[in-house]
Amino acid sequence: DAGVTQSPTHLIKTRGQHVTLRCSPISGHKSVSWYQQVLGQGPQFIFQYYEKEERGRGNFPDRFSARQFPNYSSELNVNALLLGDSALYLCASSLRGMNTEAFFGQGTRLTVV
Amino acid sequence: GESVGLHLPTLSVQEGDNSIINCAYSNSASDYFIWYKQESGKGPQFIIDIRSNMDKRQGQRVTVLLNKTVKHLSLQIAATQPGDSAVYFCAENINTGTASKLTFGTGTRLQVTL
Numbered sequence: 771d772a773g774v775t776q777s778p779t780h781l782i783k784t785r786g787q788h789v790t791l792r793c794s795p796i797s798g799h800k801s802v803s804w805y806q807q808v809l810g811q812g813p814q815f816i817f818q819y820y821e822k823e824e825r826g827r828g829n830f831p832d833r834f835s836a837r838q839f840p841n842y843s844s845e846l847n848v849n850a851l852l853l854g855d856s857a858l859y860l861c862a863s864s865l866r867g868m869n870t871e872a873f874f875g876q877g878t879r880l881t882v883v
Numbered sequence: 884g885e886s887v888g889l890h891l892p893t894l895s896v897q898e899g900d901n902s903i904i905n906c907a908y909s910n911s912a913s914d915y916f917i918w919y920k921q922e923s924g925k926g927p928q929f930i931i932d933i934r935s936n937m938d939k940r941q942g943q944r945v946t947v948l949l950n951k952t953v954k955h956l957s958l959q960i961a962a963t964q965p966g967d968s969a970v971y972f973c974a975e976n977i978n979t980g981t982a983s984k985l986t987f988g989t990g991t992r993l994q995v996t997l
């Protein structure tokens with residue numbers, strides 16, 4: 771069984787552009803959470819989706835948005851990129867949204883230049 | 884692989900010794916705590932969790948201690964092996980009513996020397 775898969779693995783964007791990051795959860799998992807990990811720090815919660823609905827949002831500006839599709843995969847969108855958005859973006863999937871059951875993907879390394 | 888954290892506190896331990904990694908948390912409302920291991924170029928990997936109504940939990944070669952009085956958490960790794968080298972994060976789980984979110988600590992890099 772495949773784990774959580776994220777694409778792309780690496781991405782370079784220019785300031786002001788927008789980006790879409792993708793996550794496929796483990797088969798059967800209905801919840802996806804997104805985290806941002808800046809180099810040298812722990813991950814920070816961005817969003818949690820469960821059954822295609824947003825269940826929680828962290829302290830991030832409206833430039834960050836996400837959605838979950840009927841097949842439970844998810845996209846994270848970031849508009850008007852800033853240099854400070856450079857980070858590793860992690861996706862975690864779980865069956866019901868319980869973090870003790872969550873598995874993380876390898877992340878997408880976004881570099882904004 | 885890419886380095887997870889360049890300026891994290893570092894704990895150097897000799898192979899075979901025991902390791903103790905400490906973590907302070909802030910939210911008294913956390914219902915459980917999780918320790919993660921993150922190797923270079925990978926996402927965090929679940930190690931062990933502990934509910935807030937417990938003070939100790941043991942796994943295979945790992946023990947987590949929780950002291951709610953001083954809001955302190957520790958991870959003990961017995962007989963540390965080279966494969967244990969990684970960055971370790973504690974995380975507190977907070978339920979906001981509709982969501983469960985993890986708040987991570989800053990992390991500790993564990994270096995195992997031969």
